[in-house]
Amino acid sequence: MAELPFDPAAIPAALLGWYARAGRDLPWRQTRDPYRIWLSEIMLQQTGVAAVTDYYRRFLENFPTVGQLAAAPLETVIDLWAGLGYYARARNLHATARRIVKEHAETFPDQPEELMRLPGIGRSTAGAISALAFDKRAPILDGNVRRILCRLCAWREAPRSARAEQQFWRWAELLTPRRQVHDYTQAIMDLGATVCTPRAPACAACPLDRFCQARKLGLERELPLKQPAKQVPLRVEAALLLCRDDAYLVRRRPADGLLGGLWEFPTRPVPAGKTPQAQAEALLLEQGGAGPLRTLGQISHRYSHFRLELHLFHATLAGSFRIAENLRDWRSQPELKKLALHGAHKKGLKLLGG
Numbered sequence: 001m002a003e004l005p006f007d008p009a010a011i012p013a014a015l016l017g018w019y020a021r022a023g024r025d026l027p028w029r030q031t032r033d034p035y036r037i038w039l040s041e042i043m044l045q046q047t048g049v050a051a052v053t054d055y056y057r058r059f060l061e062n063f064p065t066v067g068q069l070a071a072a073p074l075e076t077v078i079d080l081w082a083g084l085g086y087y088a089r090a091r092n093l094h095a096t097a098r099r100i101v102k103e104h105a106e107t108f109p110d111q112p113e114e115l116m117r118l119p120g121i122g123r124s125t126a127g128a129i130s131a132l133a134f135d136k137r138a139p140i141l142d143g144n145v146r147r148i149l150c151r152l153c154a155w156r157e158a159p160r161s162a163r164a165e166q167q168f169w170r171w172a173e174l175l176t177p178r179r180q181v182h183d184y185t186q187a188i189m190d191l192g193a194t195v196c197t198p199r200a201p202a203c204a205a206c207p208l209d210r211f212c213q214a215r216k217l218g219l220e221r222e223l224p225l226k227q228p229a230k231q232v233p234l235r236v237e238a239a240l241l242l243c244r245d246d247a248y249l250v251r252r253r254p255a256d257g258l259l260g261g262l263w264e265f266p267t268r269p270v271p272a273g274k275t276p277q278a279q280a281e282a283l284l285l286e287q288g289g290a291g292p293l294r295t296l297g298q299i300s301h302r303y304s305h306f307r308l309e310l311h312l313f314h315a316t317l318a319g320s321f322r323i324a325e326n327l328r329d330w331r332s333q334p335e336l337k338k339l340a341l342h343g344a345h346k347k348g349l350k351l352l353g354g
């Protein structure tokens with residue numbers, strides 16, 4: 001394991017002074033309530049502050065306590081999450097709220113090890129909750145911290161390998177101070193979000209520039225290196241955008257399966273030997289319709305475990321058409337834009353124009 005190329009104690013000292021002057025005032029910073037901090041941390045995974053702020057307020061209006069969140073149906077939580085993306089977070093949020101009520105008497109544990117047993121809480125999120133709500137000395141390693149460490153230590157390897165993971169956690173532990181953990185944690189998050197940004201780090205304004213190896217070597221824009229893409233299987237599907245009276249037929253996926261609780265247009269897999277067009281025609285027949293199909297186009301979307309190639313077709317039904325009783329969810333285009341459609345179908349919606 002490599003040593004830090006500077007005195008670890010120097011980093012919190014430099015960061016805390018900067019944070020007192022330049023730290024951000026965010027809605028979830030005015031609290032030490034672990035429920036609110038957890039909620040903001042889950043929302044901030046993979047999403048920026050600007051997009052999260054309204055959702056954070058809306059969730060607290062609807063669910064002021066973890067007990068109220070746990071008591072809500074999953075579908076309500078998913079619909080409120082619509083637009084924020086990465087819906088596994090909404091499902092985990094709901095599952096964790098239920099566990100906190102059932103197993104922890106509505107009280108969040110303060111130790112990272114216990115928090116990590118809850119759905120959707122990895123080591124870094126557990127560290128953040130523990131440090132921000134309880135002032136425990138717990139390191140974090142989110143995307144911001146990983147990038148800062150890559151640059152501070154001029155890490156010239158893939159940033160997400162097992163080796164990098166082990167090394168960065170060690171460095172993050174060494175840098176986390178014994179006191180003022182709460183402020184330090186927010187300070188390093190802020191540095192990554194506002195100064196040591198992915199594409200254009202503002203090194204001239206950085207409180208850590210004198211320690212930074214990437215800066216010394218002129219590599220601050222080169223690092224972190226690009227992580228090689230993970231190979232995932234390809235699925236091919238056909239989706240039917242079936243229109244009647246300016247509204248489209250949608251269905252909700254079962255809550256307990258893949259992309260559970262999210263909405264989509266009627267869809268069929270395209271197995272070897274079949275064409276997307278044939279599968280779309282079968283979908284139309286399945287709904288009791290017939291008539292010409294219009295090809296809308298094809299989109300590609302990457303999920304965590306597979307890549308989806310989605311072929312989209314459009315058909316219009318006459319007003320007298322009687323749809324199957326269990327398929328009566330028709331939504332207008334403005335309504336579809338607000339619906340929790342899963343990623344590929346959200347992209348596909350754009351092919352409709354309007």
Ligand code: SF4
Pocket residue numbers: 148151152195196197201202203204206207208209210212213214215220
């Ligand atoms: S000097 Fe530049 S690259 Fe180094 S930590 Fe600061 S902002 Fe990031």
